[in-house]
Every structure is written in C-alpha cells, then in structure tokens.
Amino acid sequence: MDSALGIFGSQSWLRPAGIGAASAHDLTVAMAIGLGVVFVVVMALIALAWRADTAPRGWWIWSGGVIVPLGAILLILLGSTMALLAMTRAHDDALVIDVTGHQFWWDIVYDPEGAAVRDANELVLPKDRPVTLRLHAEDVIHSFWVPSISGKMDMVPGRTNILTLTATRTGLFRGQCAEFCGVGHPRMAFEVRVLDPGAFDDWLEQTGGEARKAARPDLQDGREVFETAGCAACHEIRGVAEGARMGPDLTRIGARRSLGAGMWRMSQGALAGWIADARAMKPGAQMPGYTQLSGPDLRAVSAYLASLK
Amino acid sequence: MTQTANRTPAAYDRAPSGAHDATFEQFWQPPPGLRVLSSVSHRVVGKRFLITGFVFFLIAGVLALLVRTQLIVPENTFLDSETYNQIFTMHGTIMMFLFAIPMLEGFGIYLIPMMVGARDLVFPRIGSFGYFCYLFGGIIVLSSFLFDAAPDSGWFMYVPLTTSAHTPGMSADFWLIGITLAEVASVTAAVEIIAAILCSRAPGMSLSQMPILMWYLLVTAFMIALAFPPLIFGTVILEAERLLGLPFFDPEFGGDPVLWQHLFWLFGHPEVYIIFLPAAGMVATMLPVFVGKPLFGYGFAVAAVVSMGFLSFGLWAHHMFATGLPNMSLTLFSAASTMVAIPTGVQIFCFVATLTQGRPRLTVPMHFILGFLFIFVLGGLTGVMLASVPFNLQAHDSYFVVAHLHYVLIGGFVFPMFGALYYWVPHFTGRMMSETLGKWVFWLMFLGFNLAFFMMHLTGMRGMPRRVATYPEGIGWDRLNMLSSIGAYILAAGIALFIVDFFRHRWVGRPAGRNPWGAATLEWLYPPRSPGYNFRAIPIIHSREPLWDQPELSRGDPAGIDGALRAYPDHRRETIGCDPVSGAPIQILRLPHPTWFPLVFALGLTMIFALTLAGLYPWTMAGAVIALIGLTGWIWEPSDSGVIRQTGVAGLALPVNAVDRRSHLYVGTAGALLISFALYASILFAGLYLWNTRPLAVAQTALPEAMPAIAALAGACATPILAWFARRLAGVSRLVGAALLDLGCALAAIGAAFAVGLALAPVDPWATAFGAVGWALGVFVVLNLAVVVYWALFNALRKLAGAVRPGQTLPDLLLASFVNGTALMVAGAAVLFLVLGRMA
Amino acid sequence: MTRLVIWTVCPILLWAVHFGVVFALISATCGPRALMTPEILRATVSLVTVFPALGVLALLVAAARRRGRIVADTALAPEASLAATAYWTATISLLAILLNAVPVAVLSSCSG
Incomplete structure (x- = not known):
C-alpha cells in the first residue's frame, strides 16, 4: 500500500x-x-x-x-x-476553528459557537480570510504547525492557545505535530486545503449536517456492522450514532483525502486494512485491531465509510 | 589573625598525624591495588571523571549513529518508533548529563589545583563522593536498557507525557532517579570548584593573576550551584507526581504542564553556558600559548564571562515561545536572548585580537581552536536568529534547532575539548599524541560535522520537525538526510581515529619532556607526569604567566624550587590557604589521606535511590543508615585547627585550618547555602507561578493553620540565637555549656519542624497543585531543619567526647552560618503560610 | 582590589534583580489575575529601570576613573585588569538593563 x-x-x-x-x-x-x-x-x-x-x-x-x-x-x-x-493582531470578523490534539490525530470544529461543524485530520481554510484557531489538547502536549501558512503554536492540556492565521494562496499544504507526543508522533500529520472564500462556504455547508444515507444494500450492511461491532463507542457519524468523541468524527470520512491523520491515501482498501489492524499501519494508534470481523463485514463497513462524503 | 592564633599550641593529641617515618613522597603515594578506590586525590578522581565521561560520550555517540542510520532513508524500518524514541532520549540525556557536565568537572578537578598552585582540591573527599554518585547514577540510567525500560520521553521529559497516565512502567522513573543521583555530583563539584579557586591559590596569586581558565570555571561553578536546583526540584516533584499522585502538573487540580517547562529551562538554558564556558576557558588558555603572547583583554574577557554567567539565566523562556506566552513576555525574552550576543562578541574578539599579536603555531590543538571559532560563531549567529520570535515560531522543534544546538554544543564544547585532550594528554601518559594523525582526526571531525549539521538547517527550513522516528518520501527531506547521515559517519570516523591515536601514543608517542608546548601556567612546572603532590614546595607567584615571567621556575630541578610548605612536621598532606581576593596566604589547609567513607556515603545514597526505584520503600531506611554512618565517619575526624606552623616563606607562621570567614570551610558552607537558597527560590517560583496563573484552584486550597505557623516563626528565630551563644561559649572554652546550647538548638529546630507540619495539616496536597507546592516548601524547610538537628547533635557530641580542643570553634562558626540561612528560610515559609494563602 | 570585585559584580547583579522584577511585573499584568493595567505597568517599569540604570552608570563612571588613575600610577598596575573588568561589566549591564525595558516601552498592551 x-x-x-x-x-x-x-x-x-x-x-x-x-x-x-x-x-x-x-x-x-x-x-x-x-x-x-x-x-x-x-x-x-x-x-x-x-x-x-x-x-x-x-x-x-x-x-x-x-x-x-x-x-x-x-x-x-x-x-x-x-x-x-x-x-x-486579533480580527473581530475572523472565522473561529477549534482544533484539539489527541494521541495521534486532530479533532476539528468549524465555527464552534455557530454551525459547529465537526471534522477531523483535514483542515480546510478560506483564502484571505483571517482565522482564529483555538488550540486545545486532550492528553499530552502537541503542537500545531503548518509551516507554509504560519509558525507553530503548542496545544497544552488545561489551556486554550490562540493562533491567528490568514492563508494567502489556494492549494494543498502539509501540517505536522511539532511537539514530541509519544510513539505516534512522526505519523501525526494533517492536510490543509485552502479554498477560495466562495468554495469554502460551499464546502462548509456541505460538510455540516447529517451523514449521507446508505443508498445500497451493501452500504446498509456496512452501517449495521458499524453500529453492532462497537465502532460507535468511539466514533461519531452524525445521524447514525452521535456523542462519541474518543476517535475522529467519521461523518465525512470518505471525503477526506487521507486516512490515519495524514498517513495513507483514502480508499476503501486502506479503510479495510485500517479497521482490521490500525497499529500495523500506524504504530502507536490507539484504535484496537478488529481482526474478529469477518471478510464480508469488513468489506461492507469499509465500503460504507468510503461512501460517507 | 584570629583568637586562636595567639594561643600557639604545639599540637593536639587527638588529631591524626601521618606515619612519622614516612617521607613526603610516601604519604602522597596513592594506595596500591584495589585500595585505589579509597584514594581521594584530585589527580585520581579527575582522571576517573574524564575517562567515565568519555566512555559515556562514546555510548551516546553510538546512539547518535543509530539515529542517523534510521533517518538515512525515508520510511526506514531499521528501528521501530519505540526503540527510536528510547535512543534519541538516551542520546540527549547521556550527552547532557553524563558526558558534558562530568567531563568539564573532570577537567576542573584535575587542572584547578595544578594551575593555582595547590597540592589537592580543598575538599578531595567531596570530589570522590561526587564521582561515585555520578557513576552509580549513570549506571542506573543505563541499566534501564537491561530491563527494557529505557526512558523514551525525550531528555526534556515534558509533562504530561511523562506522568504515569501516559508513560506507565518504570522508564521515566529510571530517568528521574538516576539523573537526580548524578546531579548530586554536579552540585558537589560546584561547591568544590568555588572553594578550591577562591581559597587554595599559591602565595601572591591575586584574583587578577589567576589563569583565565579559573575565572571561567569559577563562573561556571556558581552557575551550576544556581541552575541545577530548579531541575532537582522539578525532577523530585515529577517523581512525587508519579509515585504519590500529587497533582503538581495536572491542570484538573490547578497544576500546569507549562510549570515543568519553566523549571526545566530555568536549568536547561544556563546548562548550555555551563557546558560552553569552561570549553571557552580552555581555548583562552591554549590560544595564547600557540601565539606566544598573553591573552589580549584579560579584563574584558573576565567581564564577558561574568556577564554571560548572569545573562544566561534570563533566557529560559526562549525555549517556550510556542507555549502561548503573551507578546510582552515574548519580547522581553527575545530582547534578553539577543543581549547575550554582546558578551559573546567581546569574548570572540578578545581571541581574534590575541591572534594578531604574533605568529601562531598551527599545532593540533590550534586546529581544534580554529574549528571552534568557525563552528561556534556560526552557531552563535543562528542563535541570534532564533531569538527572533516570528522566526522561532517556525524554527522551534524543527531540524533548524537541531542544527543550531549541535553547532553550539559540538563547536562550543566538543571541539575545544578534543583540543584540550591533545594539549593536556602528556599529563596522563607522559607522551605526546601524533601531530599527523591529530590533523586527520581534526579534518574528519570538522568536515563530517559540517556536512552532517549544516544540512539540518535546510531540512528544518523545509519543515521537518525534530524527534520523528521516520519521515515520508518526496517532501524534500530525503537527500539532505542522506547527506547528514554520511556526515555523521565521517565525524564518527574522526573520533574513532582519535581513540586509535590515543592507544597508539601510549606505546610509541614521543616522551613529552618539560613544558612541551611552551605554556605559561603552573601545571607545566614539572615534566609530565607531575608527581601526585603537584608541588614539592608551593612557589610564590608574581605574574599571570608565571612560567614565562618567573625564570626561576623553569630553571633546575622543579622539586628544588623555593616555596611554601617544604617542611612537613606533622607528616600530613597539606597545602596553602589564601585570601580569596588578594591571594595572600592566611592558613595551612590540612588535606585528607585516602579514606573509604566517601564511597560508603555514596553507596548508602545509591541504595536509597535504587530501592525507591525498585519500590522497596522500607528498605531505603537501610540505605539511609549506611549513608549516615559514612557521613558521620567522614566528618568526625578531630582536627589540628588552630595549631601554628611555619610556612617556610619569609618567616611566615600560619594557623592550620584557621577560624576565619575567609576559610575554605566557610566558603564551602556558603556555597551549600547558595544551593539551598536556589532550591528554596525554585519552590517559591513554582508557588508564585501557580498563584498567578491558576487563581481558581488557589482559592480552593485550604489555608495553613495560623498558630503553628507563628510557632514555627518563633522556633526559626530561636535557633540562630542559640547557635550564636553556643559559638560564643565555645570561643571562651566553656565546651560543656556550648554543647548544651547545641542540644538546645537541635531541640528548637525539632520544634520548628513539628510546627511547620502542624501548620500544613489542614492543607490537602492531593486536592490542588498549589497545596502540593505548599507541602513541598514545608518538606524542604523541614529537611533543612533536619540537617541543623544532625549537625548540632554532632557538634555537641564532639564537644562532650573530647574531640574538640579549646579554641577550635570552626564547626560552631559553620553551624551558626548554616542555622542563620535555615532560619531565614523557615521564617520566610512561615510568613508565606500566614500571608499568601490569605491574600487569595 | 576587593572594591573592584564588588564593582564588577554589582552592576550585573542589578541587572538580574531588574530582569526578575520586570518579568514578575509583566507576568502579574498579563496573567489571569491582571493585577495591574498596562499603564501602571509602564509607569512602574520606568521607575524600576531608571534607578538601577543610574546606579550602574555611576559604577561605570567610577570604574572608568579608577582605570584612569591606574594608568597614571604604576604601583596600581596589578589592579588594571580588574578595573577593566568592572568597567566592561558595567557597560554590558547598562545595555542589558535598558534592553529589559524595551518590551514595556514599545508594546502598549500585553498582546501588543
């Protein structure tokens, strides 16, 4: 792979x-x-x-x-x-985004006081619009760093640090955790996509709301596996299973370009491999391997997740 | 001079004297065979430090090569992430704590007496004790590999990653306990270096005539005394958080992870200068020798060193620019950080100006000096860049910083150290190392170093973070990392060649002969290797470059040179004690003969640490008993203090171990108090920090009881008064009365300790971090009171047992000073208990 | 000679105290307790800067005069290098004290 x-x-x-x-x-x-x-x-x-x-x-x-x-x-x-x-310099009209560092992934909430759109491991920013990032940490100290856009700022448990940034060019950029945070530290990255303001608004609109319905029978099977195999204990899919925050939000996982906090190209195959044995793909990952899932179940649940765009 | 000086007793019956048929050479002989472990001579202990430090350097170097091998290609599978984390953690830990500091202490311990004209350090037993603590601490840290529990959280041990929630198992405990034990050696060496430089110089060597290296080491020693306490306090409370669950750093209970960073970098930044300054001092010593002219701007260089010693304490937060400090604090630390460029510039330009004075000889040590100038200046300039906040927010924790710190540390310490090894090696082997191989060593190291580390500036600018076990392909880091790894191998080849050269020269190296480099300082008085007593008679010094300006020192048999203490009526090891400023002789210092007590004390202490690590808490008491036995046996020895002896110089007769505030023991006590106050200040800093940043949790902390706090204050006031009267009575030879007052002082201290405990009773240290810091303050002052109790009981016992003769009031003077300091700390704590809690 | 040692240590010790005080004042102003306003901070820092700076300046002048006397009188030559040390420490300390006050002088509030 x-x-x-x-x-x-x-x-x-x-x-x-x-x-x-x-x-x-x-x-x-x-x-x-x-x-x-x-x-x-x-x-x-x-x-x-x-x-x-x-x-x-x-x-x-x-x-x-x-x-x-x-x-x-x-x-x-x-x-x-x-x-x-x-x-x-603080901007009153800035877009607020909450980013929380976890071992070893990023929880992201756009406009937490308003629409509160939750996503993970991929940050989408509007071009030329000031953004206020409120940085938190769940477990240990992490550091938020997208070198091409701004200097870094630590995420410290018990504190909220503010990082003000403005992206000036559309495109793809890579960010990475800059404070040593344990075994998964080298593999705690994320992708930043900078969009034109209009495109950003569309994207935000589309990303909010409930997850796409399972349109085909195999996808419905997959959703059932998600609900019964225990995935929902840690992961949220809006409209399917809500409230769990231990792992990344999966409502739009199929729309992300990468899997495992900037680690692997997103595909159904990668998803299946990840579910079966996440730690083999990312040492230090907190998610246990689901080797007990049967082949068809694994196929179904990975297909379902890949369809969540 | 003192009240005892007029008494002129012939000798005291109880004080030990050497075997009366032994010659001077015989009683300076190190003990044979395994009993050499009981030797306390600075020549033996200094060599132990240097060899052990170099072995740790090689171990950490091999770890560095493993790191570079893992990073040579992207997504390498040579090491897994867990192992990689252990290896980079141990690399940093060993290099900083077990190599750099002990190595410079080794140079200091070995060279100071020879350069200032003393026969040994003033506290040789402390040197030996410190060495064993360092060795055992280092072994504890290394042994973690055997238990598959090597520390893996970085040499900086940031919380909460290192708390038991995120690092279960013992790896962090190995680090905290082993390193704390090794730190004991650092602080004891600090006191020893301060006292040796200030109190044991040859007659006539005033402060302005000391070899320049002595200034560098003096400033370094003061810095160690002030910089290590915050770290020691930090490691102790982190271990307390791990073992006892106290919430010092837990934000849920009003703690703050950033507090650890403050404490760590309050140590960590001065640490860099502690490592750099002695190395710069060695450059300042060697450079003039090869130019053939004295150092230009001795006074300027001293000013630069003294200011750097202070300024380096004002920069710690530039390691924390990304933690979310307000802009105003950022700018303060940014300004203070850039300010260091000025004294550094003064220093470098003194070196450059010295070079213009003559035609330098391009020897191997000179190669390393030029290498130092190249690498260190470059590293210093990137340091100025890092002081710029917006730049730092990018560069921090990237490979740019890795490049910078290696330029500063390898350029500022390792290159001068290799030059110094080439320069002083005749002292250890009596032979010269090869000039040809030495140049190969230099060029391999220099080119390899620059290839390895210059590239890292670029890797950092391309966004590569530090401490990553692997990195992806195709984002522009591949080729640079490959080059860095190749450079690291070349650097390692240079060091390997040095080792080959070292073993080769022991057999075939040219015998050194007298003063092989044409140096100006006293350690070259004898043809190497000098005899173990350094000076048969201690020469009188009129010049900063004695071997250049005092021809009588270079003529004839060095053993025949005129000087002090040629006669040895008591058959004891002794040297001249001087006035700290003018260098005028004021006393004869008795030096210890070989003894096992320092080893016993260190073993007892190691047992306490190792058994705590093993979780066998009741058994630590056995270690404490052994340690106390070692300590008591060590300091019990009755003394000749007060006996007057001829020095053999101009009819001058001086007391042995004078009762005087300029005495080495008084300076040593003051040094110990300085460390104690620095620890106290670290605790106060932690308390004030939490008070300022966590007001809510402070408001939830219960208040200490007022009445016991007032009682503690009263007890604190009583102890110095009792100690003062004890000293007066001892001064007029009313020893029994003095002993009773000593006992009273011990009782008052016990009372004050209980009062502190009672005052803190309502405060629950598990409830808030602020309360836990309050307890830390209480425990610390109680420990100081415990020292007072032990010391006062000890003094009383000695008086009652007849080990003290009339007029021997030095122990009373020292105890009184220590009691004053302790009382101040207890009173301060009591007042804080009364006031600070109520202000919230 | 003892006096020159004191002249060497005093200025840089004043710097250390000054740095500590400025750090504490900034932390008190910019911490959650906000114990003082930026205006009060500025006034306080000016006050605590002027006096040490003047003190160090006085030591600087004293050391410079001492150096002058040493050049004239060869009997004092052994002290020459220490006089230079005192002079240079005072110079460096003075610059460092002024630099400590820069953040408060150029920033109008904690965040700028």
Missing part, C-alpha cells in the same frame, strides 16, 4: 502561503543574509589576524564586541516585534 504523504503539498516555510509564514520567510532571508555577512567578515578577520603581527587596540573589541552586535540585535528586535504584532 502506498503512503499518501508524498502527494501532499508543501511543508516548507520557504514557500509561504500565509501572513505569518511570509513574515517569517522575510525575516529568515534578511537575517540569513545579514548574519551571513557578519560570519564571513569575522572569518576574514581571523584570517587577517592569523597573518598579522601587531599590537591589538581596545577599540577593536568595542566595535566587534559591542557596537556591531548591538546594532544587529536592535534591528532584529525591531523587525521581529513589528512582524509579531502584525501576525498576532
């Missing part, structure tokens, strides 16, 4: 597609050039000093040790503080 990770978009902070990432990118370039020059000059001075045979002067220490560093740090402080204020 192919890993889906490679098909995702950029994870580089050198190709910014958001306001925070753009500031960080500009600072990176400016500091790399400025401090690069400082480095070359210091090395050149060492080479000169190596050949010289003369008495040093006190002003060398003054200029190299105090004046130049002081100038550099004041410039850096000024630039950084301005960028920081611009990045973190």
Whole structure:
C-alpha cells in the first residue's frame, strides 16, 4: 500500500502561503543574509589576524564586541516585534476553528459557537480570510504547525492557545505535530486545503449536517456492522450514532483525502486494512485491531465509510 | 589573625598525624591495588571523571549513529518508533548529563589545583563522593536498557507525557532517579570548584593573576550551584507526581504542564553556558600559548564571562515561545536572548585580537581552536536568529534547532575539548599524541560535522520537525538526510581515529619532556607526569604567566624550587590557604589521606535511590543508615585547627585550618547555602507561578493553620540565637555549656519542624497543585531543619567526647552560618503560610 | 582590589534583580489575575529601570576613573585588569538593563 504523504503539498516555510509564514520567510532571508555577512567578515578577520603581527587596540573589541552586535540585535528586535504584532493582531470578523490534539490525530470544529461543524485530520481554510484557531489538547502536549501558512503554536492540556492565521494562496499544504507526543508522533500529520472564500462556504455547508444515507444494500450492511461491532463507542457519524468523541468524527470520512491523520491515501482498501489492524499501519494508534470481523463485514463497513462524503 | 592564633599550641593529641617515618613522597603515594578506590586525590578522581565521561560520550555517540542510520532513508524500518524514541532520549540525556557536565568537572578537578598552585582540591573527599554518585547514577540510567525500560520521553521529559497516565512502567522513573543521583555530583563539584579557586591559590596569586581558565570555571561553578536546583526540584516533584499522585502538573487540580517547562529551562538554558564556558576557558588558555603572547583583554574577557554567567539565566523562556506566552513576555525574552550576543562578541574578539599579536603555531590543538571559532560563531549567529520570535515560531522543534544546538554544543564544547585532550594528554601518559594523525582526526571531525549539521538547517527550513522516528518520501527531506547521515559517519570516523591515536601514543608517542608546548601556567612546572603532590614546595607567584615571567621556575630541578610548605612536621598532606581576593596566604589547609567513607556515603545514597526505584520503600531506611554512618565517619575526624606552623616563606607562621570567614570551610558552607537558597527560590517560583496563573484552584486550597505557623516563626528565630551563644561559649572554652546550647538548638529546630507540619495539616496536597507546592516548601524547610538537628547533635557530641580542643570553634562558626540561612528560610515559609494563602 | 570585585559584580547583579522584577511585573499584568493595567505597568517599569540604570552608570563612571588613575600610577598596575573588568561589566549591564525595558516601552498592551 502506498503512503499518501508524498502527494501532499508543501511543508516548507520557504514557500509561504500565509501572513505569518511570509513574515517569517522575510525575516529568515534578511537575517540569513545579514548574519551571513557578519560570519564571513569575522572569518576574514581571523584570517587577517592569523597573518598579522601587531599590537591589538581596545577599540577593536568595542566595535566587534559591542557596537556591531548591538546594532544587529536592535534591528532584529525591531523587525521581529513589528512582524509579531502584525501576525498576532486579533480580527473581530475572523472565522473561529477549534482544533484539539489527541494521541495521534486532530479533532476539528468549524465555527464552534455557530454551525459547529465537526471534522477531523483535514483542515480546510478560506483564502484571505483571517482565522482564529483555538488550540486545545486532550492528553499530552502537541503542537500545531503548518509551516507554509504560519509558525507553530503548542496545544497544552488545561489551556486554550490562540493562533491567528490568514492563508494567502489556494492549494494543498502539509501540517505536522511539532511537539514530541509519544510513539505516534512522526505519523501525526494533517492536510490543509485552502479554498477560495466562495468554495469554502460551499464546502462548509456541505460538510455540516447529517451523514449521507446508505443508498445500497451493501452500504446498509456496512452501517449495521458499524453500529453492532462497537465502532460507535468511539466514533461519531452524525445521524447514525452521535456523542462519541474518543476517535475522529467519521461523518465525512470518505471525503477526506487521507486516512490515519495524514498517513495513507483514502480508499476503501486502506479503510479495510485500517479497521482490521490500525497499529500495523500506524504504530502507536490507539484504535484496537478488529481482526474478529469477518471478510464480508469488513468489506461492507469499509465500503460504507468510503461512501460517507 | 584570629583568637586562636595567639594561643600557639604545639599540637593536639587527638588529631591524626601521618606515619612519622614516612617521607613526603610516601604519604602522597596513592594506595596500591584495589585500595585505589579509597584514594581521594584530585589527580585520581579527575582522571576517573574524564575517562567515565568519555566512555559515556562514546555510548551516546553510538546512539547518535543509530539515529542517523534510521533517518538515512525515508520510511526506514531499521528501528521501530519505540526503540527510536528510547535512543534519541538516551542520546540527549547521556550527552547532557553524563558526558558534558562530568567531563568539564573532570577537567576542573584535575587542572584547578595544578594551575593555582595547590597540592589537592580543598575538599578531595567531596570530589570522590561526587564521582561515585555520578557513576552509580549513570549506571542506573543505563541499566534501564537491561530491563527494557529505557526512558523514551525525550531528555526534556515534558509533562504530561511523562506522568504515569501516559508513560506507565518504570522508564521515566529510571530517568528521574538516576539523573537526580548524578546531579548530586554536579552540585558537589560546584561547591568544590568555588572553594578550591577562591581559597587554595599559591602565595601572591591575586584574583587578577589567576589563569583565565579559573575565572571561567569559577563562573561556571556558581552557575551550576544556581541552575541545577530548579531541575532537582522539578525532577523530585515529577517523581512525587508519579509515585504519590500529587497533582503538581495536572491542570484538573490547578497544576500546569507549562510549570515543568519553566523549571526545566530555568536549568536547561544556563546548562548550555555551563557546558560552553569552561570549553571557552580552555581555548583562552591554549590560544595564547600557540601565539606566544598573553591573552589580549584579560579584563574584558573576565567581564564577558561574568556577564554571560548572569545573562544566561534570563533566557529560559526562549525555549517556550510556542507555549502561548503573551507578546510582552515574548519580547522581553527575545530582547534578553539577543543581549547575550554582546558578551559573546567581546569574548570572540578578545581571541581574534590575541591572534594578531604574533605568529601562531598551527599545532593540533590550534586546529581544534580554529574549528571552534568557525563552528561556534556560526552557531552563535543562528542563535541570534532564533531569538527572533516570528522566526522561532517556525524554527522551534524543527531540524533548524537541531542544527543550531549541535553547532553550539559540538563547536562550543566538543571541539575545544578534543583540543584540550591533545594539549593536556602528556599529563596522563607522559607522551605526546601524533601531530599527523591529530590533523586527520581534526579534518574528519570538522568536515563530517559540517556536512552532517549544516544540512539540518535546510531540512528544518523545509519543515521537518525534530524527534520523528521516520519521515515520508518526496517532501524534500530525503537527500539532505542522506547527506547528514554520511556526515555523521565521517565525524564518527574522526573520533574513532582519535581513540586509535590515543592507544597508539601510549606505546610509541614521543616522551613529552618539560613544558612541551611552551605554556605559561603552573601545571607545566614539572615534566609530565607531575608527581601526585603537584608541588614539592608551593612557589610564590608574581605574574599571570608565571612560567614565562618567573625564570626561576623553569630553571633546575622543579622539586628544588623555593616555596611554601617544604617542611612537613606533622607528616600530613597539606597545602596553602589564601585570601580569596588578594591571594595572600592566611592558613595551612590540612588535606585528607585516602579514606573509604566517601564511597560508603555514596553507596548508602545509591541504595536509597535504587530501592525507591525498585519500590522497596522500607528498605531505603537501610540505605539511609549506611549513608549516615559514612557521613558521620567522614566528618568526625578531630582536627589540628588552630595549631601554628611555619610556612617556610619569609618567616611566615600560619594557623592550620584557621577560624576565619575567609576559610575554605566557610566558603564551602556558603556555597551549600547558595544551593539551598536556589532550591528554596525554585519552590517559591513554582508557588508564585501557580498563584498567578491558576487563581481558581488557589482559592480552593485550604489555608495553613495560623498558630503553628507563628510557632514555627518563633522556633526559626530561636535557633540562630542559640547557635550564636553556643559559638560564643565555645570561643571562651566553656565546651560543656556550648554543647548544651547545641542540644538546645537541635531541640528548637525539632520544634520548628513539628510546627511547620502542624501548620500544613489542614492543607490537602492531593486536592490542588498549589497545596502540593505548599507541602513541598514545608518538606524542604523541614529537611533543612533536619540537617541543623544532625549537625548540632554532632557538634555537641564532639564537644562532650573530647574531640574538640579549646579554641577550635570552626564547626560552631559553620553551624551558626548554616542555622542563620535555615532560619531565614523557615521564617520566610512561615510568613508565606500566614500571608499568601490569605491574600487569595 | 576587593572594591573592584564588588564593582564588577554589582552592576550585573542589578541587572538580574531588574530582569526578575520586570518579568514578575509583566507576568502579574498579563496573567489571569491582571493585577495591574498596562499603564501602571509602564509607569512602574520606568521607575524600576531608571534607578538601577543610574546606579550602574555611576559604577561605570567610577570604574572608568579608577582605570584612569591606574594608568597614571604604576604601583596600581596589578589592579588594571580588574578595573577593566568592572568597567566592561558595567557597560554590558547598562545595555542589558535598558534592553529589559524595551518590551514595556514599545508594546502598549500585553498582546501588543
């Protein structure tokens, strides 16, 4: 089975597609050039000093040790503080999204005070509209990081951290947990899709509401398996089994591009493999393997889930 | 000088003296065979630290190679995630706690007496004790591999991942308990280094004439004394949360996971400078030798080191920029972080200016110095970048930080350390290592290092987070990781070649001869290897570069050089004690002969730790008894304090172990109090932090009882008064009365301890984290009171048993100082119990 | 010589105290208790910055004058390097104290 990770978009902070990432990118370039020059000059001075045979002067220490560093740090402080204020400025009209880190996946609720649309492991953002992410953690500390759009912010149990971001380019981007959180840490990723504002509104509209009805008999069988095999103890499918929050919401799982928090390309086969033995596909996954499901049951439930778009 | 000085008794009958037919060389001889374990000489202990530290370096290096092998290709299956997590955790843990710190302590312990003109450290037994704690702690941490319980939560041990809910089993306990035991060695070494540098310099060596390395080590030792306590407090309360279920970090009970990060980085950031400064000091020592001129800007460099020592305590939160601090705090820490660039710049430019003074010799150590300048300057500049908050929010926990920290630590510590090993190796083997192989070692290490770690800056910018056991193909990390791994192998090849060279040179290396590098400092007085007593007579110093400016030191037989303490009327090991500032001799320091007590004490302590780990709590009492026996036997020895002896210099006669506030024992006690106050301050910090950030939980915490708190305050006031009178009475030789006052002091301390307990009785430590911190404060002051009780009883017993002679009031002076400090802490705690809870 | 050691340690110790106080004041202002308003914070920080800064400045001048005297009098030469140390520690501490006050000076509230 192919890993889906490679098909995702950029994870580089050198190709910014958001306001925070753009500031960080500009600072990176400016500091790399400025401090690069400082480095070359210091090395050149060492080479000169190596050949010289003369008495040093006190002003060398003054200029190299105090004046130049002081100038550099004041410039850096000024630039950084301005960028920081611009990045973190609160917007009253911002879209609010709650993101909660779990070992090892992401629970996402759009507009929690309004429509409260729950989804998981895939973040969809409108282009050019400020978004306020309210970050929580369920178990241990995680860190929310989409390098191409914004710098990271930790998700700490018992706290709500705010990350303000604005995506400036449509497309696919990859995010990943940046705080070591246990065995599944390297496989706790997610995909970010940035849509035009109109497309985003349509998407949100379509994602809310109850799950698609099971249209064919095999899908109905699958839904029955979902209800009887114990899946609903952890997972929610709106309109079918509600209230469980231990695992990701599955109402629109078929519409996601990936499975296992940005791990595998979404397909019925991948879903079946995951249900049978999630830990084989993702070490550290909390979901137990359902090896006891018969072949037809597994086929039915995976087909049902894949149909939930 | 002191009241005892006028008395001039000939000798005290009870104080031990060496065998009277032994020669000077004989009673400085280390004990033969296995009994060498009882040796406390700094030469033996320093070498043990260096060898053990280097072995841990190799172990952690192999772990690093496993990490690089796993990451050489995407989605590698060489290691599974569990194993990978254990390996990167142990790599960081061993490198930071069991290699870097002990290694610099080893250099310090070995070099300080030789460089300042002493025959041994002033507290050799503490050095030996510290070594065993380090060794046993390290063995506990490593043994976790045998039990398949190696720590796997990162060397930073962030909660809640490390609480028992998310890391069941014993892996985190192995880390917390083993590392805490190893930390004992760090804080004891700190006290020892401070006292040795301040109190045992050769006659005439004022502060401004100390070798520059002594300044670096002095500042480092103070930093260790202040930086390790927050970590020790943190590890103890985390272990308490794991074992007892106290909710220090549990947000449901008013705790805060971020509190751990504050405590950890309050230690963790100074730690980086603790590792870097001694290495920079070694550069500042070696560089002038190869230029052939003194260090330019000695005064500037000292100012830079002192300021860095302080400034490095103001940066801890730049490891926490992404935890959600308010912008104003972010900017404060950002500004403080960039500020370090100034003293660092001053220091680097002192080195550059020194280079201009002459034609440097391109020896192997010089290669490593140039390598240090290249790598460390680059790492320092990326450090300035990381101080910028928006940049940091991207770079934090990415491979950019991995690159930065290895540039700073390998460039700032490992390269100077290898240079130092090449430079000082004749002291250990009497031979020189190969210049040709040494250059190969350097170039392999330098090129391998830069290949491995420069790439990581780019991997980080391409978004690769740290601490990932694997990574996907096709997002631009593959080739860079491949190059990093290849670089790591080349670096390892350089280190392997060093080991080959080391064993080779022991057989075929050129004999070093006297002062092989043409150095200026006193450790090169004898042809290596110097005799175990370092100096037959302790020379008088007029210059910062004695071997350059005092020709009499380089002429003739070094054993024949004029100086202090050539005669040895008591057949005891001794050295000169000096005024901390001027370096004028003020006393003769008696040094211990080989003894088993430090080992017994360390074994007892290890039993306490290991049995706690094994869950056999009642048996820890056996360890406590053994530890107490070791400690009591260690300090019981009656002394010659107060006896006047000729120094052999200009008719100067000095007391042995003078009763004086400038004495090494007073400085040592002050150092111990400094550590104690730093622990106290860490607890107060935790309490204030929770008070400020968790007001709701604070309001739910029950208040301590007022009356017992007032009683504790009264007890706290009584102890110093009693100790003061005990000291007065002992001063006028009314020993029985003084002993009774000591007993009174012990009783008052016991009373105060009970009062503290009663005051806390209504506070349920399991109910809120704030209450648990209140209990931590109570337990800590009670432990200090327990030390007072033990010490006062001990002093009383010695007086009653006749082990103390009239005028020997040093123990009373020390106890009185310690009691003052403890009383201050108890009173502070009592006032807080009365006030802070009621303010909520 | 003892005086010069004190002159070396005092300025940077003042920095440490100043840093601690500024950190505590910011934490008190920006924590959930919000013990003071940004305006009061600004006034307090100005106050606690001016005095240590002036103190360090005085030490800086004293150390500089001491260095001048040492150059004139060769008998004091052994103290020269410590006088330089005192002078440089004061310089670095002064800059560091001023830098501590920067966040309060440039930001108008906790979030900016």
